Amino acid sequence: MRAWSVVVLGAAMVVAGCDRGGDASGSETAAETPAEAAAETPTEAEGEGGEELFGEALSNAAVTPLDDITASPEQFAGQTVKTEGHIERVCQKRGCWMELRSEKGAVVHVPMAGHSFFLPKDSAGRQCTVEGKVVIEEMAEDEREHLRSEGAQALAQAMQLEATGVRFR
Numbered sequence: 524m525r526a527w528s529v530v531v532l533g534a535a536m537v538v539a540g541c542d543r544g545g546d547a548s549g550s551e552t553a554a555e556t557p558a559e560a561a562a563e564t565p566t567e568a569e570g571e572g573g574e575e576l577f578g579e580a581l582s583n584a585a586v587t588p589l590d591d592i593t594a595s596p597e598q599f600a601g602q603t604v605k606t607e608g609h610i611e612r613v614c615q616k617r618g619c620w621m622e623l624r625s626e627k628g629a630v631v632h633v634p635m636a637g638h639s640f641f642l643p644k645d646s647a648g649r650q651c652t653v654e655g656k657v658v659i660e661e662m663a664e665d666e667r668e669h670l671r672s673e674g675a676q677a678l679a680q681a682m683q684l685e686a687t688g689v690r691f692r
Contacts, residue, residue: 589625
């Protein structure tokens with residue numbers, strides 16, 4: 524079933540945005556096609572020791588503390604980093620973003636790069652390792668509103684970490 528989901532997910536990349544398919548009133552679209560339903564299924568694989576992997580496999584790079592990244596985001600801008608944290612929130616529409624809290628309490632918005640994979644909606648409270656690109660860019664107000672409507676709260680800072688892979692511990 525998982526291999527099937529990966530194949531269908533690749534074909535379903537036409538689906539853009541979290542909940543952008545509804546009408547102007549914000550209501551949901553009628554019925555989902557099988558490809559859209561599969562796109563909501565996370566791409567996952569069992570890792571070592573029963574760990575779950577979503578997206579691409581993580582590299583062997585050293586882990587950079589999330590607090591170091593949030594303290595000096597300019598130093599890491601445009602770089603791919605591997606970091607760890609506690610999942611505070613996950614998009615409840617499709618699992619296409621999470622908010623990751625560092626040991627010292629900094630919270631960072633982490634979109635799943637290009638909606639290429641999704642996390643389970645019940646992932647809040649888990650510890651994870653994330654690999655992705657540090658992006659520093661002010662978010663447009665309409666995008667902030669969209670994310671707020673899905674429960675996002677860590678939208679004040681311009682730094683985001685575009686995840687290419689996430690491993691739950």
